Amino acid sequence: MLNNIAFKDYKKSDDIHGTVLYPAVMVAPVQKSVLNDIILKNDISSIFDPFHGSGTALYEAMEISTNLHLVGCDINPLANLITRVKLQGVNSHVFKDIEKIKSYLSDPKQIYPFSFPNMEKWFRKDIFESLKIVRSAIMNIKDEQNRLFFWYMLCDIIRKHSNTRSSTYKLHIKEINAISRIENKVVANFISTIEKNVDKFMHESKNFVLYKCDVLKKIKAFDSRVFDVSITSPPYGDNATTVPYGQFSMLALYTISQNDLELEGWELDNYSVIDSNSLGGRNSEDTLNTYEKNLIKPYLDRISISKHKKVIRFFYDYFQFLKELCRVTDKYIVLTLGNRTVDRVQINLTDITKAFLESQNFSNIKQAQRDIPVKRTPKVTSIVHQKPVSSMNCEYIIVHKRDI
Ligand SMILES: C[S@@+](CC[C@H](N)C(=O)[O-])C[C@H]1O[C@@H](n2cnc3c(N)ncnc32)[C@H](O)[C@@H]1O
Incomplete structure (x- = not known):
């Protein structure tokens, strides 16, 4: 081992x-x-x-x-x-469902409206329109197991086409020129990514x-x-000062239909709420016992007082x-x-x-x-x-x- x-x-x-x-x-x-x-x-x-x-x-x-x-x-x-x-x-209907998606995307009829806070900041208008169409195509799939697979496959497409930089997990806006250079390949990439990867989802x-x-x-x-x-x-x-898992996920979470997410109800309140509810993110007056305090004392002694609270909370x-x-x-x-x-x-x-x-x-x-x-x-x-x-x-x- x-x-x-x-x-x-x-x-x-x-x-x-x-x-x-x-x-x-x-x-x-x-x-x-x-x-x-x-x-x-x-x-x-x-x-x-x-x-x-x-x-x-x-x-x-x-x-x-x-x-x-x-x-x-x-x-x-x-x-x-x-x-x-x-x-x-995925299940055995997935190939039929892929055909349904492709046929819808070649001639989209019913496009479901959706919006979320600051969407204009994070997506160029044409890209947002394309995402809306792909989102509607997925929502039309009746089989829940396969529908979830399609949402999964949309996640990277959302991020790659968004206005956030790929160099960080935080949401950090690109420069205006870089935004205008983004190629809108939402639909084509979505189809190619599901076709390329579907075989990897045959185990259960x-x-x-x-x-x-x-x-x-x-x-x-x-x-x-x-x-x-x-x-x-x-x-x-x-999360806020290490890895912001929540912030990283928000653009996908705002795009995926809420009916297909497990939500307690607070997760979409704002861009930082998942991170602040995660381990060590909450404000509380709880404190460590003596054994625990002694374990982290050698580090606390060398860290500025203003940062103690954050470390102790974690x-x-x-x-x-x-x-x-x-x-x-x-x-x-x-x-x-x-x-x-x-x-x-x-x-x-x-x-x-x-x-x-x-x-x-x-x-x-x-x-x-x-x-x-x-x-x-x-x-x-x-x-x-x-x-x-x-x-x-x-x-x-x-x-x-x-x-x-
Ligand atoms: C280091 S990542 C895990 C990565 C995982 N091992 C993998 O290979 O993808 C830590 C995870 O802890 C989750 N997390 C943070 N605080 C949590 C909490 N209080 N309850 C449940 N999950 C939490 C984050 O959302 C994140 O997905």
Whole structure:
């Protein structure tokens, strides 16, 4: 396990994980290799990913065995849609449905109106009109399973044709000249992308449950030791100052029909609400206990007072989560982690997490480090005291096993 995790030749574009962009995804063959090893040597029937994102780990678990019971959670409705489509695939009517879409697009009749806040800022008018037509074509598909696949396939087209820059996951408007240079290939790209990728969606798990919710709330409802293996990559800090998964997803979320999204009701309120409701994003007066405080004290001591609140808020949520994760996991916890930097101080999330898990009777049995090859989160994120501040460049995979 974890002997060679470089997988330098692995290209996401060759498999299902390359069919949609999502920030900070795990590397599929790494997760598969860890899971394979654990599953081969143990009696494993259930896998839990509490921050499933684009569903890398759950999908790889399904590839190992379709009998595994897969459970996932994510607060972001786009992550929920992406993972659902990866796990349920398409059905035998899909080729007929593709023909229906093509025929509608060659002669669109009924175009459903839609709008959302600031849409003129994020889409050129002609592009918005084309998206409206593709959106209507998808809404006319009756089969829900295939319709969700079509929404999934629209996600990257939306982003590529929007006025936001591709160099960052944040919404950051392009220069006016760059906007005018965008080629409107919405319809042609949509058709070619569904035809090119549909064959990758022929696998399905019959045994999965996805929860679109805040895992801090959901996890408390699970019985103790109910999952054999928990495998995930949690956020490394509050979304607003690390990876804005919510902001990244908003243009797709505003475009996809609300009937086809799992929504609690607040997610489309504004462009930043998903990020502020995510781990470490909420304002609260909750505070750490002495053990937890001591774990992060060496870092806090070197960070300016004005940033303490943000760091403490994240770790309050993070420790609550880890404690519950240990309670609900019966055998193994596998985490992929990054160490973020605040005020030029690198917060060693890996060491902090290892210590916390050990305190909950989960011993570390493996650790590996991997360079992050392709990153949209820049290596240098900001300038503090006239010096550039580097962000995460490595990820760490740790495996912990329950002691008794
Ligand atoms: C590092 S990403 C997971 C990426 C995933 N492993 C993959 O390969 O695509 C972290 C995920 O945590 C989710 N998240 C953040 N706070 C959450 C919360 N309180 N409850 C549930 N999910 C949350 C984000 O929406 C994001 O999808």
